[in-house]
Amino acid sequence: MMGPVLAACLLIILSTAWISQANGATCKKDGGVCTCNDQTKNVDCSSKGLTAIPSNIPVDTDRLVLNYNKLRELEPTVFHRLTKLRLLYLNDNKLQALPAGVFDQLVELDELHLQYNELKSLPQGIFDKLTKLSILQLSENKLQSLPHGVFDKLTELKELSLQINQLRRVPEGAFDKLQNIKDLRLEENPWDCTCNDILYMAKWLKKKQDEGLGGVDTAGCEEGGKAVLEITEEEAAEDCVYPNTTTAIPTTIITTLASSNDDDIPELPVPQENFQKFLGYQEPDHLPTQPQCLMSISGYLGLMMSLVLTSAAILYVIHFLKKA
Known part of the structure; x- marks a missing residue:
């Protein structure tokens, strides 16, 4: 038997x-790739060549290190069980985008490190639930713009790093809610000081310099090397027009085309990439x-x-x- x-x-x-x-x-x-410390609730998954985040990270983890991996994307709910997380390191990966709501359950988060990635933009409201955040690292990415109100909920933020990106301006009021900011890094961005959209940032930085905020004088204009906070209204007098701005077709042209015979309408070249976008094709x-x-x-x-x-x-x- x-x-x-x-x-x-x-x-x-x-x-x-x-x-x-x-x-x-x-x-x-347990046979996995990460190192766990039960006493400090730390999970270290750094430098493991990961292309995806392990699925069963302990729910009571308060420090999660995922830097120096090969992460290109995140699942929208990948952190939703980790409600006690205080420090999250995602730096030195290959992240190209962040899904909306990915950080929404991390209400206790104190530090978020996203530097040295390939982020080109940020979703609207991506940081809205992180009301206890004190450090936000976004340097060394490819950010071309910031959504309106992206930092509005971060009233406890003390350090914000945006250096070495591709920012030309910030939205009106972008920094107004950062009541506790102590250090702001903005250098090595192509700030457009000929455009009147830069005036909000110039005036805000000048005011904060007088209040002793560190790093405000590091933002320099793309042309001329002048500090952004020194720009005057006379120097930034032009209206802002960027390559991604859609220009409306004059109504006179539309009327003329509508009244013409088909044979009279000239054939307009359509760039291949625009045609593919029209058809919904994406690489x-x-x-x-x-x-x-x-x-x-x-x-x-x-x-x-x-x-x-x-x-x-x-x-x-x-x-x-x-x-x-």
Whole structure:
């Protein structure tokens, strides 16, 4: 009778191992890639070549380190269970965008590090729930603009880093709610000091310089090298027109085209990329990398091996039950 008992035990062990593998163990002590410290609730997944965030990070984690990996995108709900998180390091990855609401459950977050990525824009309201945030690092990205009111809820923010991006202006009132800001880094952006949209930022920086805010004099104009806070209304007199601004077609042209015969309408060249956008075509952001493919293959082989061993254990149990 010991045969069936041993077989049943083997079946339980294999099933447990398969479930653990399917969930993706997080910590090294469980066979995962990350290092966990139960005393301090720290999880360190840095420099592991990760293309996705492990699925079962402990819910009581308060410090999560994911820097120096190969993350290109985040699932919208990837952090939703981590409501006790206070420090989140996502710097030095390949993030190209942030999904709306990805940080909404991190209401206790104190530091958010997103520097050294490839972010070109930020979703509206991306930081609205982070009302306890004191440090926000966005330097060394490719930000071309900021959404209106993006920092309005960050009234506890003390450090904001926006240096080394592609910002030409900030929205009117962008910094007005930063009541506790102590250090603001804006250098190495192509600030457009010929455009009157820069005047809000120039006046705000001048006022904060008088109040002793650090870093306000680091923002320099793209042309001439003059500090933004020194720009006057006479120097920034032009209306702002940027390449992505849509210009309306004059009604006289529309009327003329409508009244003309089809044969008289000239053929207008349409750039290929605009035509593709009109049809809804988009190039994929990225193709699977070699590590992603290898991880997928190894995961598939591991799963198949687990299924084979589980099936063998089941047949073993049936064999001994028949003999009994």
